[in-house]
Amino acid sequence: MKKQNINFWILALVMTAVTAFQPLNAQKKTSFKVAWSIYAGWNPWDYASKSGILDTWAKKYGVEIKLVKMDYIASIEAYTSGEVDACVMTNMDALTIPVASGIESTAVILGDFSNGNDAILVRNNLTIPDLVGRKVSLVEFSVSHYLLSRALDMSKMKDTDVKVINVSDSDIAPAFVSNSEQEAVVTWNPLVMEIMQTPGVTKIFDSSQIPGEILDLMMVNSKTLKDNPDLAKALNGAWFEVMGIMSTRGPKADNAMEMMAKAGGSSLTxxxxxxxxxxMFYKASDAITYMAGDEIQGNMKKVRNFCFKYKLLGDRVKSAEDLGISFPGGIIIGNASNVMFHFDDSFMKLAAENKL
Incomplete structure (x- = not known):
């Protein structure tokens, strides 16, 4: 699922950019930029924009929202530096880039979780235990790396049992397909679907085996959100209107999804x-239930622990517990004095109750 291992350089470059772009205090404003990137769970934003749905909701709240399509990592860099006000990203990447850079951030929409989009693929009928001592290609420190770590752990193995070969997201599929000597690769859709067409390649683990651990979110700068809640209201209104269209059957849904498919370079099929x-959380009520449940807290601990193990949370975090994450109902895991990541269901509740 969309990521690239440049975390170290991102933090170095972004911390400089943060000083230049981020205001010390957010302020009331009426014009916002929201970044999105290609992914099955995020392509609906393109439809929301092109169909006029996003603009309708923005006007309702007296704001202007410019949706900006960007490469995935570039979009998070832009969010972290303050060039855009909100951005779609995974829970892990939110931790390792903006939060690690000192940008307090809030998830205002829980869009989906990966339920098979991320996978470990192999040649020669290898199994997870067979990977001991073998090379595994992936985008290092991405959710692919996390997926591999979880698969190894569930098989009572260690990360050090395999040799990770770092490959860029643009090269990983063609490199694996063209080189039959490569035996294992970890990546995300649509690259998984592409690689699976290669004869002799099989899938031995995917994200459906760790449900809810790879979350896809709409993140908003917490300072911006505090002074401009109408941004989150407009985004939720637009998002769940689109979800309502997608979840129905018929020409309208197919036409909408065809536009989404085109935005991602895919066919409708x-x-x-x-x-x-x-x-996908097509209903706001379902997203609310999941965000307020126990499972998400345990999953975030797993993700946070992985990030800390690989020193991806920044120099200021001395232990995994040093970073606080808040959830609905006033629940906090980690350091309550250092909460940098918030899950806020209040705007989704307005959508669920038809109060937007």
Whole structure:
């Protein structure tokens, strides 16, 4: 699922950019930029924009929202530096880039979780235990790396049992397909679907085996959100209107999803196949229930622990517990005096109750 291992350089460059772009205090404003990137669970934003739905909701709240399509890592860099006000990203990347850079951030929409979009693929009928001592290609320190770590752990193995080969997200599929000597790769859709077409390649583990651990979120700068809640209201209104269209059957839904597929460079058939491995929260009420449940807290601990193990949370964090994460109901895991990541369901509740 969309990521690239440049965390070290991102933190170095972004911390400089943060000083230049981030205001010490957010302020009331009426014009916002929101970044998105290609992914099955995020392509609906393109439809929201092109259909006029996003603009309608923005006007309702007296704001202007410019949706900006960017490469995934570039979008998070722009968010972290303050060039955009909100951005779609995974829970892990939110921790390792903006939060690690000192940008307090809030998830205002829980869009989906990966339910098979991320996978470990092999040649020669290898199993997870067979990976001991072998090379595994992936984007280092990405959710692919996390997926491999979880798969090894569930097989009573250690990360050090395999040799990780770092490959860029743009090269990983063609490099594996063209080189039959490569035996194992970890990546995300649509690259998984592409590689699976290669004869002799099999899937031995995917994100459906760790449900809810790879979350896809709409993150908003917490300072910006505090002074401009109408931004989150407009985003939620637009998002769940689109979800309502997608969850119905018929020409309107197919036309909408065809636009989403085109935005991601896929056919409608391919896009629908990608959605089958994406656990979308089509109803705001379902997203609220999950965000307020116990499972998400345990999953965030796992992700946070992985990030700390690989020193991805920044120099200021001396232990995994040193970083606080808040959830609905006033629940906090980690240091309550250093809460940098918030899950806020209040705007989704307004959507669920038709109060937007």
């Amino acid at each position: 391919e896009y629908k196949a990608q959605l089958k491995t994406t656990a």
